[in-house]
Amino acid sequence: MKRVSDRNGDAVMVTTVLMLSIILSVGGKLVLDYGEIVGKEQDMLHASDVSDSMLSMRASMSTLLEAGDTDTSILNRITLGTYGNPYLGVARSSGKLVYSPAPEDFLLSVFLEEGGSETLLNSVSGSLVFESNNFYYIDQVITFQSGGLVLDEYGRCVMSEPALFEVVRTSSGWGVDLELFTLTGEHWSTSGIDSTPLTIGLDGYSEISRDLSAGQVVSMRFNGPGEKAWEYGIRSLLTGNGLIENVDFSVTRPSDWSSSSEYLEIDLTGMETVHLLTGEMEVRICSTC
Known part of the structure; x- marks a missing residue:
């Protein structure tokens, strides 16, 4: 009888161990699956936070530009990565921020054309690029170009926020009002997961207002990554305000989007006035903040 009792006890122990193994296995998988969901959500929310931070930077630029304040610096922050969750095994995603004033990275020129001649009103250049290195979600690139935000996802660029x-x-027609930003200073880059403090200052500015006569055309020319996003964004803005393509405006695409010698041109043919406010902005990493 004692042996039977031992066998029963052994069977109960084996059953208990098997049940615990199943519970731990299922529980572990649930934790991993939930951790992946949490990690993916963090990556997606982080992209939105980066966009919001860039819009906050744009608001700071506008504040300085509209006040003509070249003496003040405004502090902003961009968080490069996610916080993760060690209890759920959620890894942290990182990011890289690149600041480039070079016109090779983005150039927008505004001309006034009439009778075959043209006058340059102003041009702006430079970009601030955030590149994510996500652990769970697809990698994204968010680029600040003269106040507009271009999102590159799955290799497709869209203008997530218009300039x-x-x-x-x-x-008896239309007027166009542009507030543009050109980036100045030195090229820099930083990477990691932490919140990066950035100071924004206004180095200089210009303002042009003109009444236009019949036959004068406001021409905008774009060159650099994100041209297609700008085309779609501005076309949507113009048609959304009631302008008619090939009547009030026209679009000329480059034959080769990747060529630095070709550009996207958008001509505003039905304008009666043009107002162009341009700020020369410098963005720096704050080492003492």
């Missing part, structure tokens, strides 16, 4: 560009109805 400060406005068209308004006049008594």
